[in-house]
Amino acid sequence: ESTHYGDSPICCLPLPIDNAGKSALMPCCSKIVCNGCYYASKLHRHRENLQETCPFCRHPIPKNDEEAHKKLMKRIAANDPVAITQRGLNLMKRVEANDPIAMGQIGGLRQIKEDYVRAFEYWSNAAQLGN
Numbered sequence: 001e002s003t004h005y006g007d008s009p010i011c012c013l014p015l016p017i018d019n020a021g022k023s024a025l026m027p028c029c030s031k032i033v034c035n036g037c038y039y040a041s042k043l044h045r046h047r048e049n050l051q052e053t054c055p056f057c058r059h060p061i062p063k064n065d066e067e068a069h070k071k072l073m074k075r076i077a078a079n080d081p082v083a084i085t086q087r088g089l090n091l092m093k094r095v096e097a098n099d100p101i102a103m104g105q106i107g108g109l110r111q112i113k114e115d116y117v118r119a120f121e122y123w124s125n126a127a128q129l130g131n
Helices: 035-048 065-077 081-097 100-104 108-128
Strands: 023-026 031-034
16 A cells, blocks of 8 residues: 555555655655665666666766755756655754754854744645645
């Protein structure tokens, strides 16, 4: 039976409820792919000596966090509810961790509070879009 995460778009098996470390969000297409599909794709690319690409859409995998962030923001601009939810989660993680980068910015505690408000806005928007 399917979970609230849905099914892996490649193998069509349900994604686990305890999703931590068992699947990956692809920033290029905002698809959550199970580790089995990701591993099979990686194995195929290694055998055929191919460039590392997304198992679902075949776009190149981002080389660093900055590139992944740009792709995620592009998906957010396209009103992708999964990307919007992920951005809210990222902001919330910064709030919960009292991120030193956020704390070091001008008005450190104010920045953390703003991240919390922005996270809530992203989640509200994602909910309105059906995620």
